[in-house]
Amino acid sequence: MGTAEEIIELGNRWVAAETAGDTATLAGMATPDFTLVGPLGFVLNRDQWLQRYEGGGLVTRRLDWREVEVREHGDSAIAVGVHDQEATHRGNAVDGRFRSTHVLVREDGRWLLAGMHLSPIGAPPAFARGGA
Numbered sequence: 001m002g003t004a005e006e007i008i009e010l011g012n013r014w015v016a017a018e019t020a021g022d023t024a025t026l027a028g029m030a031t032p033d034f035t036l037v038g039p040l041g042f043v044l045n046r047d048q049w050l051q052r053y054e055g056g057g058l059v060t061r062r063l064d065w066r067e068v069e070v071r072e073h074g075d076s077a078i079a080v081g082v083h084d085q086e087a088t089h090r091g092n093a094v095d096g097r098f099r100s101t102h103v104l105v106r107e108d109g110r111w112l113l114a115g116m117h118l119s120p121i122g123a124p125p126a127f128a129r130g131g132a
Contacts, residue, residue: 004070007079007104010111015063021053030113031105037117039098052089057070062086065100074107076114083118096120 002008008028017025020099027050034046044052045059068081084102087093103115 003077006111007070007077007102008068010104010113011068011079011081011102015065016114018060018063021058021060023050023053025107026050031107034113035115037115039096039118039120058087058089058094060085075104077104077106077111078102079104082121110132 014029015020017029027046030046030049032046032117034049036044036049037046038044062085065081065083066084068079070077079102081100083098083100084096085098086095097120099121100119101117102113103117104111105114106112120130
């Protein structure tokens with residue numbers, strides 16, 4: 001199995017763990033210094049990322065990670081894809097479609113998540129479209 005396939009498989013396990021609120025599995029697939037940058041620019045360390053599910057705070061009803069492109073750089077890799085979710089956080093809808101960047105490192109022969117960054121998907125601004 002090549003790097004892209006290994007990372008896609010890790011991504012499938014990550015999606016299943018997020019949907020199940022399985023913090024033990026999520027903890028096992030992240031580095032101790034894992035960092036998430038959320039779609040509004042907030043930053044969560046690994047413990048905060050895992051605590052999202054405590055007491056039913058975050059409920060992920062559906063999560064899809066697709067259109068993933070993987071680039072390997074030695075013992076590091078970058079995976080960029082589309083992240084679609086239906087979820088609530090403390091009873092508030094946090095549904096969205098985001099571009100996601102996953103930063104991965106290979107440790108002891110296996111890939112771990114070192115970071116994630118989510119950005120809302122929108123159209124480019126007018127000045128970047130070549131128009132008015």
